[in-house]
Amino acid sequence: VRNIKLTLEYDGTHFFGFQKQKRHRSVQSELELALKKLFQKKIKVIASSRTDSGVHAEGQVVNFHVRSKILLSKIQLGLNRYLPEDLAVRQIVEVPKNFHSQFLAKWKTYEYRVLNAKHRSPLKRFRAFQVLEPLNLNKMKQAARLLCGKHDFRAFEASGSRRISAVRTIRKFEVEQKGETIYFTVEANGFLYKMVRSLVGTLLEIGSGTLEMADLNKAIGLKLRSNIGQTVPPQGLTLTRVTY
Amino acid sequence: VRNIKLTLEYDGTHFFGFQKQKRHRSVQSELELALKKLFQKKIKVIASSRTDSGVHAEGQVVNFHVRSKILLSKIQLGLNRYLPEDLAVRQIVEVPKNFHSQFLAKWKTYEYRVLNAKHRSPLKRFRAFQVLEPLNLNKMKQAARLLCGKHDFRAFEASGSRRISAVRTIRKFEVEQKGETIYFTVEANGFLYKMVRSLVGTLLEIGSGTLEMADLNKAIGLKLRSNIGQTVPPQGLTLTRVTY
Numbered sequence: 430v431r432n433i434k435l436t437l438e439y440d441g442t443h444f445f446g447f448q449k450q451k452r453h454r455s456v457q458s459e460l461e462l463a464l465k466k467l468f469q470k471k472i473k474v475i476a477s478s479r480t481d482s483g484v485h486a487e488g489q490v491v492n493f494h495v496r497s498k499i500l501l502s503k504i505q506l507g508l509n510r511y512l513p514e515d516l517a518v519r520q521i522v523e524v525p526k527n528f529h530s531q532f533l534a535k536w537k538t539y540e541y542r543v544l545n546a547k548h549r550s551p552l553k554r555f556r557a558f559q560v561l562e563p564l565n566l567n568k569m570k571q572a573a574r575l576l577c578g579k580h581d582f583r584a585f586e587a588s589g590s591r592r593i594s595a596v597r598t599i600r601k602f603e604v605e606q607k608g609e610t611i612y613f614t615v616e617a618n619g620f621l622y623k624m625v626r627s628l629v630g631t632l633l634e635i636g637s638g639t640l641e642m643a644d645l646n647k648a649i650g651l652k653l654r655s656n657i658g659q660t661v662p663p664q665g666l667t668l669t670r671v672t673y
Numbered sequence: 674v675r676n677i678k679l680t681l682e683y684d685g686t687h688f689f690g691f692q693k694q695k696r697h698r699s700v701q702s703e704l705e706l707a708l709k710k711l712f713q714k715k716i717k718v719i720a721s722s723r724t725d726s727g728v729h730a731e732g733q734v735v736n737f738h739v740r741s742k743i744l745l746s747k748i749q750l751g752l753n754r755y756l757p758e759d760l761a762v763r764q765i766v767e768v769p770k771n772f773h774s775q776f777l778a779k780w781k782t783y784e785y786r787v788l789n790a791k792h793r794s795p796l797k798r799f800r801a802f803q804v805l806e807p808l809n810l811n812k813m814k815q816a817a818r819l820l821c822g823k824h825d826f827r828a829f830e831a832s833g834s835r836r837i838s839a840v841r842t843i844r845k846f847e848v849e850q851k852g853e854t855i856y857f858t859v860e861a862n863g864f865l866y867k868m869v870r871s872l873v874g875t876l877l878e879i880g881s882g883t884l885e886m887a888d889l890n891k892a893i894g895l896k897l898r899s900n901i902g903q904t905v906p907p908q909g910l911t912l913t914r915v916t917y
Contacts, residue, residue: 440795509792517793548753549761552800552911553730583729659736667796 432528433504434492436520439587441663442487443515446600448479456480456516460491463511467504468497477497477534483621483663484492485521485556488538488670489497492530495607535622536600537620541613541629541661551608556608566606570646571614572635573602576628580588584648584657587623595621604632612667623660631658674738676772677748680764681733686799687759690726691733700724700760704735706756707767707804711748715798721778721915725867727907729800731763731807732782732914736774769877774915780844781864782914785857785873785905788793794853800908808880810850815856816879816889817846820872828892828901829875831867867904875902876913 437456445453449461457474459592464472476584477490499507505521512518542648545564569571576599583595601616613629630649634640640658681700689697693705701718721734740844743751756762786801789795789808794801817913820843827839827909845860855872875892878884892901 487796505792513794514791514798517795519792519794522753548749548763549758551682551761552731552758554684554758556796607734639713 430494430496430526432492432494432524432526434490434522434524434528434530435484435505435508435518437486437489437491438517438519439486439489440515440555441480441483444482445485446480446482447476447489455586456486456487456489459513460508461518463508464493466511467499467507468495470495475530476529478620478668479573480668481663482668483666485619485664485667486669487667489668490530490671490673492524492528492536493521495560509519522601528673529547534619534671535618536590536618536670536672538614538616539609539625539666540669541615541625542610542612542665542667543611543629543633545606545611546609546672547662553610555664556667558661560633560637562637564611565638566604566611566636568642569611569636570604570634571605572632572642575645576649577602580649581652582621582624582649584651585624586621588625592621595622597624602628616670625666626660626663627658629658629665633661634658674770675739676736676738676768676770677745678766678768678772679752679762679775680732681730681735682763683730683733684759684763684799685724685729686725688726688882690724690728691720693724700730700733703751703757703760703808707752708737708739709742710755711751712739714739719774720773722781722795722864722912724912725907726909727910729908729911730913731911733912734774734778734915734917736768736772750887761788772917773876777917778863778915779862780862780914781912782845782858782860783864783869784911785859785869786909786911786912787855787857787873787877788853789850789855790853797854798856799908800911802905804877806881808877809853809882810848810880812886813848813855813876813880816876816886817848817859819886819889820893821846825896826865826868826893828895829868830865830883831871831904836865842864846872860914864908869910870904871902873909874905879900879904 447456449457466633470654474491501521544557544559579598603614605612691700693701718735718737745765788801788803823842842860847858849856
């Protein structure tokens with residue numbers, strides 16, 4: 430039995446998230462359908478993260494076990510032929526038997542794009558969230574630095590999640606502007622439910638002046654699910670990298 | 674009567690080009706429909722270029738005449754409310770009576786994106802043309818430099834166009850690679866029918882080794898419609914800027 434690791438890219442616009450669901454189109458079900466066509470048997474995949482409905486990925490990692498001798502390059506070509514156009518395998522590699530894409534993930538990186546402009550951008554509409562009011566970039570950079578490190582992040586968690594601890598370590602949180610687009614890049618050893626979108630929402634409120642840095646300071650390490658900032662919508666979010 | 678200049682952005686994926694057509698959805702007809710809703714009268718727009726079906730724009734320029742006292746900012750907001758999500762007015766300005774977006778255009782810039790990768794990219798599929806084989810970037814840069822200047826470009830023209838002269842001046846032709854994407858940026862005082870896509874197609878054949886630099890040298894200034902290179906598909910092409 431081989432253990433195979435895939436790096437996936439997908440346009441989340443028309444998926445109801447990664448996880449298989451009965452009535453809706455998901456990344457997992459499309460992928461498992463393609464695997465079934467290729468290997469002629471039912472195969473279950475394990476993913477590093479269950480991205481939400483509408484969220485994109487450039488570097489989602491999944492793995493699956495299969496008894497087959499097909500060359501890796503042939504598997505990748507075959508899958509990309511069977512997969513729909515909004516989902517593709519960008520890399521394929523064989524990994525040791527004990528590799529587990531979810532449990533062994535060390536760091537995950539997400540990127541969130543904000544279009545800071547008064548008028549709509551048709552070409553960016555599926556990849557960025559538009560914010561009309563001017564944003565103070567320096568304040569947002571300062572807030573991002575404050576969030577770095579090991580903290581209890583339950584103030585940035587949406588309800589409905591199952592987890593033991595809310596302590597996570599953010600080792601990188603960058604805010605950069607190129608033209609009208611602001612890129613938020615955050616890397617952590619794990620994320621709570623909707624945490625990235627809650628973090629970015631909070632930074633945006635600091636950037637627009639709705640929230641003060643002191644409020645943020647209070648929220649970090651707060652042992653309440655207070656949800657200090659708004660949760661921004663999914664189309665701006667992309668899972669860019671998972672490292673092991 | 675005021676003369677108003679608009680800078681448009683559009684996602685060309687679901688438009689049958691700029692120009693109004695009877696049976697198909699076009700940028701012009703959507704724009705004129707929005708203008709009619711806003712001003713309660715029929716208004717005709719003039720565009721710098723009639724982009725083809727599937728071609729995008731970040732900086733298409735149009736102008737129209739109207740007898741109205743509505744503030745420019747209100748016109749822009751109103752149009753962006755009436756326009757579909759794949760078309761928007763990014764800038765608005767009032768211009769002198771004699772301004773004509775087509776006849777007075779001095780320089781136009783197009784960008785063409787090529788995904789040089791073995792596997793599909795779902796997130797780039799509407800903005801780039803995929804080329805599987807490796808491309809020699811230096812050869813393409815050299816060919817682009819050769820094409821700069823004032824030449825008879827009829828070897829790079831698709832049939833079906835009406836024009837007096839095929840002489841055009843390319844003042845900039847850059848080829849740059851960022852990750853898997855190669856950006857071709859070409860600026861000229863005008864383009865023949867499908868000329869950008871024919872130029873890029875030719876450069877790609879030079880990059881892959883199908884064509885030699887000597888063939889290109891022969892084609893420049895050739896007084897025949899020979900179409901030396903393939904014409905690449907529209908989704909990679911974006912009209913980025915028009916200057917007056």
